[in-house]
Amino acid sequence: MRESNPCTRSAAILFILVVYAPLGALLADLGTSLSAGHADWLELMIPSGRRMLLLARSLGLSLAVAGSAVIVGVPAAICLWRWNTGLSARLRWLMLFLVAIPPYIHALSWMSAAHALNGLLESHGMAGIPFQGWGASWWVQLMALVPLAVGLSLVGLETVEPDLIAAGRLMVGDFACLKRVVLPLAAPQILAGAGFVFLLSITDYSVPSLFQLNVYSLEIFAEYSATGEPARAFLTAVPLLLITMLFLSFSQAALRNAVLKPRSTALSFPTPPRWPAWLGCCVRGSVLLMAAQSGVPLGVLVAAVGSWSAMAGSVLSSRSEVLFSVLVAAAAAGASLPLAYAAARELVRKDGQGRLWWFLVTAPLAVPAPLVGIGLISVWNRPFLEALYGSSLMTVLASLARFAPLAALALLAQLRGADPLLMDAARVFHTHTLKTWLRIRVPLLLPGLAAAASVVFILAAGELGATLIVAPPGRATLTMKIYTYLHYGAWEAVAGLCLSVAAVVLLGGLVGALMVGRWRLPRAKRFR
Numbered sequence: 001m002r003e004s005n006p007c008t009r010s011a012a013i014l015f016i017l018v019v020y021a022p023l024g025a026l027l028a029d030l031g032t033s034l035s036a037g038h039a040d041w042l043e044l045m046i047p048s049g050r051r052m053l054l055l056a057r058s059l060g061l062s063l064a065v066a067g068s069a070v071i072v073g074v075p076a077a078i079c080l081w082r083w084n085t086g087l088s089a090r091l092r093w094l095m096l097f098l099v100a101i102p103p104y105i106h107a108l109s110w111m112s113a114a115h116a117l118n119g120l121l122e123s124h125g126m127a128g129i130p131f132q133g134w135g136a137s138w139w140v141q142l143m144a145l146v147p148l149a150v151g152l153s154l155v156g157l158e159t160v161e162p163d164l165i166a167a168g169r170l171m172v173g174d175f176a177c178l179k180r181v182v183l184p185l186a187a188p189q190i191l192a193g194a195g196f197v198f199l200l201s202i203t204d205y206s207v208p209s210l211f212q213l214n215v216y217s218l219e220i221f222a223e224y225s226a227t228g229e230p231a232r233a234f235l236t237a238v239p240l241l242l243i244t245m246l247f248l249s250f251s252q253a254a255l256r257n258a259v260l261k262p263r264s265t266a267l268s269f270p271t272p273p274r275w276p277a278w279l280g281c282c283v284r285g286s287v288l289l290m291a292a293q294s295g296v297p298l299g300v301l302v303a304a305v306g307s308w309s310a311m312a313g314s315v316l317s318s319r320s321e322v323l324f325s326v327l328v329a330a331a332a333a334g335a336s337l338p339l340a341y342a343a344a345r346e347l348v349r350k351d352g353q354g355r356l357w358w359f360l361v362t363a364p365l366a367v368p369a370p371l372v373g374i375g376l377i378s379v380w381n382r383p384f385l386e387a388l389y390g391s392s393l394m395t396v397l398a399s400l401a402r403f404a405p406l407a408a409l410a411l412l413a414q415l416r417g418a419d420p421l422l423m424d425a426a427r428v429f430h431t432h433t434l435k436t437w438l439r440i441r442v443p444l445l446l447p448g449l450a451a452a453a454s455v456v457f458i459l460a461a462g463e464l465g466a467t468l469i470v471a472p473p474g475r476a477t478l479t480m481k482i483y484t485y486l487h488y489g490a491w492e493a494v495a496g497l498c499l500s501v502a503a504v505v506l507l508g509g510l511v512g513a514l515m516v517g518r519w520r521l522p523r524a525k526r527f528r
Helices: 006-035 039-045 050-081 094-100 103-123 133-158 162-172 174-202 206-210 216-227 230-260 277-305 308-317 319-347 352-366 369-380 383-389 393-417 420-429 433-461 478-487 491-525
Strands: none
Touching: 006 039, 006 230, 006 319, 006 352, 006 369, 006 393, 039 230, 050 133, 050 174, 050 216, 050 230, 050 277, 094 133, 094 433, 094 491, 103 133, 103 206, 103 277, 103 478, 103 491, 133 174, 133 206, 133 277, 162 174, 174 230, 174 352, 216 230, 216 369, 230 352, 230 369, 277 308, 277 491, 308 319, 308 491, 319 352, 319 393, 319 433, 319 478, 352 393, 369 383, 369 393, 383 393, 393 433, 433 491, 478 491
């Protein structure tokens, strides 16, 4: 029985308007430009020469990052898969939220680590290791995005029925069961993780630009900066959009099955499995690499800051940017919840309309961040909207347009786990709508609401691609300030700020991980 609520339907419509307004405005600008006689601009959709080289470079870099993420992520997920009791069963989901640590923090940390290593090598008469260009961009993007591959691989492993695993272990042994049963069944979710890593890599220009590597997503920003024409920027982005939509169509189908499939209540491995020695080495190596993924940034930043007083001084010197970033992230997180809940209610549907909503919710994830910012300018840069266009609302809308779909997916997982009998009873016996929400619905949805709010807050706090375009003059976010300083090599000046951002992300990720663990653990506890 589905809820029929005018407020929910209105919020679902508002979700579509907020998320798709930038893209709709760009299409409208394109139509206006073509009708004005700029049909020659259509040539921008076919990259050639330098742009073809940039597209090929971006494609190769992103494929390498996605492939490497799977190679590292699957063994790490196998290790986390067995952490299914106690507090560790909840904390393991922190790995998924580590992807929200802004890439520029990883870039700063590994730059500093490479500088220190080169100094050590040179002191012993050896040549230093160059840390620029394609190789540095690949490594930093891998370190920034591999938690997503680990998290979705873990989701895939947990969707495998324990009964199948038990039968396989009896028939062919532990490793053969893993190879012939578990990994083939978890493959769609594992490949979905690779697909999302690819999407985030190919649409990001911040890391490659820091290492002096030009990529195609930066070309979109450069085209708009040079011409001021949203239509030209959109046409430039078309080849990238086609690639990202292709990967998204593959990834979202696997993600839909993973989210909608009920979690089994039995433990996957009641007795410890026996792996071959080489697989054990791979697992331990992946775990060590994941430890470096978060340990190196935190260690380098702590060493660079030197003392808490120095960190406090860095934060106080940027208190206006810190306050603005927190307010924007909090506003985006709060505003996303009703919109995400309404969209999640539609995602639960199993008919054709539900599949349409899956496309509507996931498609914006394929839109490059600069295009979102350019589209928001096209929407709001109107004479009668001047007051709103020049306000902080633009940065909030940028985060909403980018991250509200992720909040909807987080809430969907909670809706699928909530007891439908309690929801039905609330609809039948409620006497007051507000009391029903406060006493029944909110407690049932609280883990999902907290996880969704955490996702949006930490991602909005580190958002750069769209914010850099729409932020009003004099209202820079902390991320914008750090990114600007990094281009001038002012590492020490921003180390304290980066450490503050990392601490906020880790705190938000910890809350989200505990909430995710809370809605997944009770089923397993029944069978211990």
